Amino acid sequence: MDILNNLALGADIAFSLEGLLFCFVGVLVGTFVGVLPGIGPLAAISLALPMTYYLSPPIALIMLAGIFYGAQYGGSIAAILLNLPGTASAAVTCLDGNQLTKQGRAGVALFTAAIASFSGGIIAIFMVLGFTPMIASFAMGFGPEDYFSVMLLGLVAASTLSVGSPLKGMTMVILGIALGLVGIDETSGAARFTFGALALSDGISLVALAMGLFGVGEILANLGQEKRAPLITGSLTFKSMIPRREEWRGLWKSILRGSGIGAFVGALPGSGPAIAAFMSYAAEKKLAKHPEKFGRGELRGVAAPESANNAAVQAAFIPTLSLGIPGDAVMAVLLGAMILHGISPGPMLVTSNPEMFWGLVVSFGVGNIMLLILNVPLIRVWVRMLLIPYHVLYPAMLFFICIGVYSVRSSVFDIYTALFFGMIGYFLIRLRYPAAPLLLGFILGPMMEVHFRRALLLSRGDYWTFFASGPSTVFLALSALFLVLTTWAAFRKGSARVPTQGDGAG
Amino acid sequence: MPRSINGFQVCTAALLGLLGLYVIVQGGSYEMGSLRRMGPGFFPVMVGSVLLLFAALLAVEVRHSAPETGVWIPRPILAIAAGFVAFAVLLERAGLVPATLALVILVSLADKPVRPVAAVVTALSLSALGVLVFIYGLGIPVAAFEW
Numbered sequence: 001m002d003i004l005n006n007l008a009l010g011a012d013i014a015f016s017l018e019g020l021l022f023c024f025v026g027v028l029v030g031t032f033v034g035v036l037p038g039i040g041p042l043a044a045i046s047l048a049l050p051m052t053y054y055l056s057p058p059i060a061l062i063m064l065a066g067i068f069y070g071a072q073y074g075g076s077i078a079a080i081l082l083n084l085p086g087t088a089s090a091a092v093t094c095l096d097g098n099q100l101t102k103q104g105r106a107g108v109a110l111f112t113a114a115i116a117s118f119s120g121g122i123i124a125i126f127m128v129l130g131f132t133p134m135i136a137s138f139a140m141g142f143g144p145e146d147y148f149s150v151m152l153l154g155l156v157a158a159s160t161l162s163v164g165s166p167l168k169g170m171t172m173v174i175l176g177i178a179l180g181l182v183g184i185d186e187t188s189g190a191a192r193f194t195f196g197a198l199a200l201s202d203g204i205s206l207v208a209l210a211m212g213l214f215g216v217g218e219i220l221a222n223l224g225q226e227k228r229a230p231l232i233t234g235s236l237t238f239k240s241m242i243p244r245r246e247e248w249r250g251l252w253k254s255i256l257r258g259s260g261i262g263a264f265v266g267a268l269p270g271s272g273p274a275i276a277a278f279m280s281y282a283a284e285k286k287l288a289k290h291p292e293k294f295g296r297g298e299l300r301g302v303a304a305p306e307s308a309n310n311a312a313v314q315a316a317f318i319p320t321l322s323l324g325i326p327g328d329a330v331m332a333v334l335l336g337a338m339i340l341h342g343i344s345p346g347p348m349l350v351t352s353n354p355e356m357f358w359g360l361v362v363s364f365g366v367g368n369i370m371l372l373i374l375n376v377p378l379i380r381v382w383v384r385m386l387l388i389p390y391h392v393l394y395p396a397m398l399f400f401i402c403i404g405v406y407s408v409r410s411s412v413f414d415i416y417t418a419l420f421f422g423m424i425g426y427f428l429i430r431l432r433y434p435a436a437p438l439l440l441g442f443i444l445g446p447m448m449e450v451h452f453r454r455a456l457l458l459s460r461g462d463y464w465t466f467f468a469s470g471p472s473t474v475f476l477a478l479s480a481l482f483l484v485l486t487t488w489a490a491f492r493k494g495s496a497r498v499p500t501q502g503d504g505a506g
Numbered sequence: 507m508p509r510s511i512n513g514f515q516v517c518t519a520a521l522l523g524l525l526g527l528y529v530i531v532q533g534g535s536y537e538m539g540s541l542r543r544m545g546p547g548f549f550p551v552m553v554g555s556v557l558l559l560f561a562a563l564l565a566v567e568v569r570h571s572a573p574e575t576g577v578w579i580p581r582p583i584l585a586i587a588a589g590f591v592a593f594a595v596l597l598e599r600a601g602l603v604p605a606t607l608a609l610v611i612l613v614s615l616a617d618k619p620v621r622p623v624a625a626v627v628t629a630l631s632l633s634a635l636g637v638l639v640f641i642y643g644l645g646i647p648v649a650a651f652e653w
Contacts, residue, residue, distance in 0.1 A: 054644065167563055171560040178550075178553050178554065192532075192546055192550065193532060391621055391625075392624060394616075395629070396610075398586065398589065399609060399636065402609060403602075406597065410646065412594045418590070419586070422586070431577070453544045453549070
């Protein structure tokens with residue numbers, strides 16, 4: 001069978017010595033940054049990006065992807081023990097996970113989180129296997145107008161689904177597109193918004209932008225806070241980690257539901273693991289016989305979001321690998337990594353670089369097994385990591401940011417760029433503007449412009465071309481639907497909030 | 507309770523609006539072309555206009571939001587800025603080790619209380635790590651010490 005041949009090809013890459021080694025490095029780094037609050041997968045992937053120049057493209061991607069899903073495992077550790085989400089997607093895990101810790105049952109919560117993440121990951125891998133080639137072959141017939149519309153849908157979904165104000169999210173997307181304008185215009189060769197600086201003619205460095213917004217900005221925000229939570233671990237023996245028998249029942253159903261929701265939500269453009277975790281938690285609470293137990297140490301409240309966020313991470317590769325359209329900011333950076341490695345993402349990827357796609361998918365399986373081993377027997381090592389004092393950690397992170405940003409294109413200018421966006425990132429965090437949509441806009445913006453201009457060139461300046469093709473019409477209709485629903489929800493919330501705000505503010 | 511204006515948020519929205527305006531003006535100075543054959547100025551003007559529109563909507567949305575406290579944190583901001591500038595200035599002129607030492611020691615001043623011993627130890631270990639990983643390992647074109 002064809003798929004078996006392809007899987008064998010992927011296994012060649014994933015089980016090669018290099019493949020195994022860098023998959024391990026990826027998941028190890030991922031768990032590490034996941035455990036540490038204040039540094040997420042996005043900063044880690046941007047940081048590791050320059051170091052992968054020396055690897056072959058499939059190996060580089062295996063490692064970078066490993067950081068992404070490894071962080072989902074690690075993120076739950078800080079959430080459960082410290083009530084601090086190590087990654088944004090583990091925020092929901094705090095609710096019940098930390099309650100369990102307070103009841104002295106941290107071990108059970110950690111074990112459940114690891115098993116749930118593993119199951120979610122494995123289930124989603126099959127989705128990736130099944131859907132990516134299918135969507136890619138469907139997208140083979142896409143014209144520029146379809147690409148423009150699907151990217152627009154991704155951006156609208158990303159900004160309206162993000163936590164907080166949808167209007168702020170959309171503004172950040174546009175700001176990102178505006179920043180993406182800087183540099184030489186691909187079509188005409190004209191330099192735009194470069195302020196005469198030669199260093200800007202290639203555009204703003206993606207790594208400097210991401211490291212500034214998510215690395216420096218987060219560090220500044222952390223330094224501005226006074227409180228640091230104490231660490232309670234209880235006893236973490238293997239025996240203490242196994243859930244009681246009556247807890248096992250129902251847990252499997254929660255994990256399966258969480259994985260399903262996660263895989264589905266993760267595959268949609270514009271949504272991410274954080275939204276998947278949130279939705280599965282909400283669904284679980286609705287379905288539960290005793291919803292009042294949620295938030296007071298319900299194990300299912302750990303299992304559902306953890307399976308969902310890891311499933312979402314794996315499924316997020318579906319739009320990226322089949323259409324070349326990243327669903328969230330981390331995938332956008334991974335897409336940038338592919339471009340830097342000379343691979344053009346798009347529906348051709350599966351057929352033109354089969355070793356890349358199949359190698360990556362097989363490595364997901366390998367990586368998830370490695371993570372299960374890293375997170376169950378070796379859990380105590382990770383708990384130790386939480387003891388690293390912040391006054392040692394943040395200078396080290398800033399050092400890696402500086403040298404990492406510089407090493408991408410040996411440019412001192414990019415260090416200043418990272419500093420500049422670090423300041424911006426800090427103020428965005430404090431003013432509750434989401435920074436992830438900005439990055440998504442920054443990466444998708446230039447592609448959208450190219451497709452927009454190409455579509456209108458082909459249609460001789462007729463805007464109706466965007467409604468002349470089936471897929472494009474559907475994507476635009478969905479985008480409009482998202483906008484209408486968001487506006488409607490905002491109005492309803494706005495009118496409902498007026499009376500309550502008085503008591504809150506007083 | 508009379509609802510007060512959140513000046514900080516409104517100013518941010520205004521800044522975004524100004525940026526949108528700038529993108530329109532600057533983008534307009536590039537060739538616009540026609541719908542059929544768009545010049546480099548067309549898309550920027552579009553993007554700038556949407557940014558301006560969103561900024562105006564934002565100003566309305568955030569005008570009464572709850573005020574933020576402690577946004578301005580001069581100590582960490584200045585310490586990190588100083589560290590980055592020192593690193594950028596020293597890296598190609600003095601080498602990776604002096605740049606790293608300056609960066610780590612300066613940014614260590616961001617957090618209170620300052621721990622001088624920890625800062626120096628961190629700075630020295632990171633310098634060694636940097637030379638090993640980045641100069642010997644990855645071969646970035648920078649010397650450990652520039653004479």
